[in-house]
Amino acid sequence: xxxxxxxxxxxxxxxxxxxxxxxxxxxxxxxxxxxxxxxxxxxxxxxxxxxxxxxxxxxxxxxxxxxxxxxxxxxxxxxxxxxxxxxxxxxxxxxxxxxxxxxxxxxxxxxxxxxxxxxxxxxxxxxxxxxxxxxxxxxxxxxxxxxxxxxxxxxxxxxxxxxxxxxxxxxxxxxxxxxxxxxxxxxxxxxxxxxxxxxxxxxxxxxxxxxxxxxxxxxxxxxxxxxxxxxxxxxxxxxxxxxxxxxxxxxxxxxxxxxxxxxxxxxxxxxxxxxxxxxxxxxxxxxxxxxxxxxxxxxxxxxxxxxxxxxxxxxxxxxxxxxxxxxxxxxxxxxxxxxxxxxxxxxxxxxxxxxxxxxxxxxxxxxxxxxxxxxxxxxxxxxxxxxxxxxxxxxxxxxxxxxxxxxxxxxxxxxxxxxxxxxxxxxxxxxxxxxxxxxxxxxxxxxxxxxxxxxxxxxxxxxxxxxxxxxxxxxxxxxxxxxxxxxxxxxxxxxxxxxxxxxxxxxxxxxxxxxxxxxxxxxxxxxxxxxxxxxxxxxxxxxxxxxxxxxxxxxxxxxxxxxxxxxxxxxxxxxxxxxxxxxxxxxxxxxxxxxxxxxxxxxxxxxxxxxxxxxxxxxxxxxxxxxxxxxxxxxxxxxxxxxxxxxxxxxxxxxxxxxxxxxxxxxxxxxxxxxxxxxxxxxxxxxxxxxxxxxxxxxxxxxxxxxxxxxxxxxxxxxxxxxxxxxxxxxxxxxxxxxxxxxxxxxxxxxxxxxxxxxxxxxxxxxxxxxxxxxxxxxxxxxxxxxxxxxxxxxxxxxxxxxxxxxxxxxxxxxxxxxxxxxxxxxxxxxxxxxxxxxxxxxxxxxxxxxxxxxxxxxxxxxxxxxxxxxxx
Amino acid sequence: xxxxxxxxxxxxxxxxxxxxxxxxxxxxxxxxxxxxxxxxxxxxxxxxxxxxxxxxxxxxxxxxxxxxxxxxxxxxxxxxxxxxxxxxxxxxxxxxxxxxxxxxxxxxxxxxxxxxxxxxx
Numbered sequence: 001x002x003x004x005x006x007x008x009x010x011x012x013x014x015x016x017x018x019x020x021x022x023x024x025x026x027x028x029x030x031x032x033x034x035x036x037x038x039x040x041x042x043x044x045x046x047x048x049x050x051x052x053x054x055x056x057x058x059x060x061x062x063x064x065x066x067x068x069x070x071x072x073x074x075x076x077x078x079x080x081x082x083x084x085x086x087x088x089x090x091x092x093x094x095x096x097x098x099x100x101x102x103x104x105x106x107x108x109x110x111x112x113x114x115x116x117x118x119x120x121x122x123x124x125x126x127x128x129x130x131x132x133x134x135x136x137x138x139x140x141x142x143x144x145x146x147x148x149x150x151x152x153x154x155x156x157x158x159x160x161x162x163x164x165x166x167x168x169x170x171x172x173x174x175x176x177x178x179x180x181x182x183x184x185x186x187x188x189x190x191x192x193x194x195x196x197x198x199x200x201x202x203x204x205x206x207x208x209x210x211x212x213x214x215x216x217x218x219x220x221x222x223x224x225x226x227x228x229x230x231x232x233x234x235x236x237x238x239x240x241x242x243x244x245x246x247x248x249x250x251x252x253x254x255x256x257x258x259x260x261x262x263x264x265x266x267x268x269x270x271x272x273x274x275x276x277x278x279x280x281x282x283x284x285x286x287x288x289x290x291x292x293x294x295x296x297x298x299x300x301x302x303x304x305x306x307x308x309x310x311x312x313x314x315x316x317x318x319x320x321x322x323x324x325x326x327x328x329x330x331x332x333x334x335x336x337x338x339x340x341x342x343x344x345x346x347x348x349x350x351x352x353x354x355x356x357x358x359x360x361x362x363x364x365x366x367x368x369x370x371x372x373x374x375x376x377x378x379x380x381x382x383x384x385x386x387x388x389x390x391x392x393x394x395x396x397x398x399x400x401x402x403x404x405x406x407x408x409x410x411x412x413x414x415x416x417x418x419x420x421x422x423x424x425x426x427x428x429x430x431x432x433x434x435x436x437x438x439x440x441x442x443x444x445x446x447x448x449x450x451x452x453x454x455x456x457x458x459x460x461x462x463x464x465x466x467x468x469x470x471x472x473x474x475x476x477x478x479x480x481x482x483x484x485x486x487x488x489x490x491x492x493x494x495x496x497x498x499x500x501x502x503x504x505x506x507x508x509x510x511x512x513x514x515x516x517x518x519x520x521x522x523x524x525x526x527x528x529x530x531x532x533x534x535x536x537x538x539x540x541x542x543x544x545x546x547x548x549x550x551x552x553x554x555x556x557x558x559x560x561x562x563x564x565x566x567x568x569x570x571x572x573x574x575x576x577x578x579x580x581x582x583x584x585x586x587x588x589x590x591x592x593x594x595x596x597x598x599x600x601x602x603x604x605x606x607x608x609x610x611x612x613x614x615x616x617x618x619x620x621x622x623x624x625x626x627x628x629x630x631x632x633x634x635x636x637x638x639x640x641x642x643x644x645x646x647x648x649x650x651x652x653x654x655x656x657x658x659x660x661x662x663x664x665x666x667x668x669x670x671x672x673x674x675x676x677x678x679x680x681x682x683x684x685x686x687x688x689x690x691x692x693x694x695x696x697x698x699x700x701x702x703x704x705x706x707x708x709x710x711x712x713x714x715x716x717x718x719x720x721x722x723x724x725x726x727x728x729x730x731x732x733x734x735x736x737x738x739x740x741x742x743x744x745x746x747x748x749x750x751x752x753x754x755x756x757x758x759x760x761x762x763x764x765x766x767x768x769x770x771x772x773x774x775x776x777x778x779x780x781x782x783x784x785x786x787x788x789x790x791x792x793x794x795x796x797x798x799x800x801x802x803x804x805x806x807x808x809x810x811x812x813x814x815x816x817x818x819x820x821x822x823x824x825x826x827x828x829x830x831x832x833x834x835x836x837x838x839x840x841x842x843x844x845x846x847x848x849x850x851x852x853x854x855x856x857x858x859x860x861x862x863x864x865x866x867x868x869x870x871x872x873x
Numbered sequence: 874x875x876x877x878x879x880x881x882x883x884x885x886x887x888x889x890x891x892x893x894x895x896x897x898x899x900x901x902x903x904x905x906x907x908x909x910x911x912x913x914x915x916x917x918x919x920x921x922x923x924x925x926x927x928x929x930x931x932x933x934x935x936x937x938x939x940x941x942x943x944x945x946x947x948x949x950x951x952x953x954x955x956x957x958x959x960x961x962x963x964x965x966x967x968x969x970x971x972x973x974x975x976x977x978x979x980x981x982x983x984x985x986x987x988x989x990x991x992x993x994x
Contacts, residue, residue, distance in 0.1 A: 017907060017956050021926065024908045024953075048925030056931050 094400025097353030393451025492809025802854030
């Protein structure tokens with residue numbers, strides 16, 4: 001045996017040393033009077049057995065710890081190669097576990113752990129309004145609030161106002177709509193960035209009638225302007241108005257990051273009365289904490305200020321302020337929780353994989369007991385035997401780790417494709433150095449988790465007992481069997497936890513899909529169009545243009561009907577009026593009993609196009625004109641709230657939006673979920689477009705063909721009215737609904753995947769236990785059958801054992817699941833975390849699979865030929 | 874593969890004695906090469922112990938393995954390249970322990986051998 005870590009060099013030197021010694025000894029004998037030959041012989045004789053010496057040396061040397069480890073690894077590798085099937089199962093098991101973790105960890109790291117790309121981003125905060133009644137702490141803010149925050153010099157350095165918007169670039173062949181931002185002149189100072197080219201806004205440019213200027217994002221500059229450094233000063237048509245490019249931002253220099261160009265917000269100078277209204281929540285804010293001030297300190301101070309304002313102002317009931325750190329604002333609590341839950345689930349899968357491999361190693365350890373006993377008898381220490389076993393599990397987990405990382409690389413790509421677009425940072429997720437370090441950590445943990453029990457067991461084997469027992473094959477159902485049973489019970493219990501979680505999400509998503517959105521989304525195409533105010537200045541012009549557009553679209557072949565509305569169902573739309581709807585002749589109710597509603601402006605034909613039923617009264621018609629009586633349609637929920645036990649038709653109500661204008665209710669429409677499927681049914685009100693014209697509407701086009709196939713003709717129909725209109729946000733109603741479901745669906749898919757993996761792994765575990773029991777008891781089975789036991793009895797005897805394991809696993813698993821499913825409670829919709837159906841389904845599935853896994857080896861055992869079995873003994 | 878190489882503690886008395894002798898010689902005389910060591914042991918034992926000189930190397934290897942002696946290449950008195958062995962700090966400590974052990978055991982054996990028939994200590 002040649003050492004790995006000491007080369008032939010050392011061997012040669014040792015030979016030289018021995019040779020020199022013998023030479024010196026021979027010289028001495030020659031000096032004492034022998035002939036050279038005699039001297040040499042005498043020297044060799046006196047020196048003794050050179051070969052023996054070399055052997056001793058080799059043995060001693062190979063005892064070096066590193067040497068021993070190298071040997072153990074090579075020995076382990078040989079063992080693994082000798083049983084490729086076994087090895088593949090073990091390696092794949094670990095690979096799946098590690099892949100699941102590396103994939104989810106990549107997501108967690110990209111979405112949750114990666115710091116934001118802005119300078120001193122930990123000082124960036126997003127102040128929001130808390131609307132208690134709406135259950136949100138992310139509401140937009142009033143300009144008066146921003147002024148109050150600016151006064152808090154001790155807490156906040158600078159506070160910027162901005163608004164997400166969109167811009168139609170109307171020059172060139174095809175008008176294009178891009179997501180954009182309107183921001184005041186301090187916005188870029190809050191961001192802490194310098195411009196890449198040109199400059200940012202001046203205070204003059206932020207005045208209400210300031211010059212038309214804009215700043216390009218790095219993305220738009222490279223995409224549309226070919227990264228031309230001479231772009232500064234160029235005039236570009238936005239909504240038909242020439243606008244000067246004054247600057248180009250750096251990559252990551254704009255937030256929200258999808259915005260492609262920024263125009264001034266126009267809040268400079270003296271704020272007008274409308275901007276000073278405390279309930280005019282139309283802005284968003286971005287602020288930078290003063291150095292040394294924590295977000296908690298700032299929050300505490302602002303809470304006090306908000307309370308003072310709430311006392312003073314009657315329209316501030318149930319609102320306060322909340323400072324979000326920017327990263328907690330970007331990734332909301334639900335996405336955060338989802339990712340942690342998924343990482344937890346992935347860790348459970350890995351744990352099951354470890355238990356499984358531990359079990360496999362144990363089974364093999366038992367088969368190798370005799371070999372170990374021999375080694376122990378020859379003097380191998382316990383530590384050395386344990387290390388041998390650990391070396392084997394280290395090899396398995398290292399191989400599994402490599403395979404796992406490769407799987408994770410593909411898995412992650414698939415996941416990014418499947419994931420909803422609106423999880424920020426998800427596209428940046430990749431298998432990087434940190435993921436690799438994490439995976440190496442997992443491998444080490446796996447080595448210990450999977451290898452420790454078998455190693456300790458092997459080390460405990462006493463040579464005497466093992467020799468004693470080695471001759472008896474019908475021995476020890478208890479040997480290692482108990483430990484293995486415990487492991488399988490653990491595995492089943494963990495699988496139950498995962499399966500229950502998966503079942504809960506399946507039920508929850510099932511519930512969401514059965515929700516009636518209130519519209520019929522099939523075959524509906526939606527397109528957003530904004531009329532530029534420069535060319536469509538007054539209400540009649542706007543109303544007339546949209547009438548002509550929808551009329552042109554209705555003539556497109558394949559189109560059944562077309563209409564337009566200011567907001568789309570499920571798409572998160574609607575101008576939300578959190579203010580009083582007053583019934584004519586009634587005193588204003590106290591603030592806490594206000595009736596709030598989502599406000600939509602619609603063209604005639606909207607209810608028909610969306611198939612929203614009119615339950616009472618009528619829909620809008622072309623007779624509802626600007627000059628005729630003001631009308632409104634309310635949703636059923638709204639009608640019930642405001643007019644319990646009487647018909648709302650003919651009643652007159654007004655809202656803040658219309659100030660002192662009373663509108664007559666002419667119809668009651670079916671309830672529509674405007675914000676999301678899983679959200680509450682909001683109250684909705686609809687107003688005809690002729691009586692309240694908006695320059696940006698979504699076309700709603702019902703087709704008898706595939707809606708997207710009609711797009712080209714719809715586009716030319718729109719352009720037949722105005723060649724410079726951009727068709728933005730083209731999507732079908734079905735796509736809008738799918739997007740709304742994407743996040744719960746994805747987490748459901750992953751948990752189901754993990755649950756099924758857990759199920760498969762524990763099935764393998766149960767199979768292994770029973771199959772081992774069969775080999776262990778082959779002789780017993782043979783005897784029983786020879787004595788006339790029915791085949792069924794034999795099967796039953798073996799399956800009974802598996803059933804006992806499954807029952808124990810079930811018991812522990814259900815207890816653990818009861819404790820753990822609470823963590824996903826917030827991800828569930830209309831399903832309790834203790835939902836008996838989900839628990840029952842998971843339990844039945846597991847028991848079914850466990851029994852099936854047990855039946856296969858049991859059935860095989862029952863087919864053994866008793867004579868052959870006995871003879872083979 | 875190596876099966877059950879006995880650890881040094883389990884070694885027989887004679888082997889232990891040889892290790893002790895080597896350690897003591899190296900402590901007393903400083904670095905020596907194998908041949909020199911064999912000669913010193915021969916002189917000291919006044920030819921009572923006729924060693925298989927190769928066993929000196931077994932001992933040297935074992936002691937080196939334990940870290941009790943270290944070795945380095947040097948030039949011998951007659952200008953040959955030779956490996957010189959010297960005692961390490963751990964080796965000195967070990968020597969103290971081994972010496973105490975030896976003295977205890979040899980004391981017991983001496984007293985045992987002085988035991989007169991029928992007499993008592």
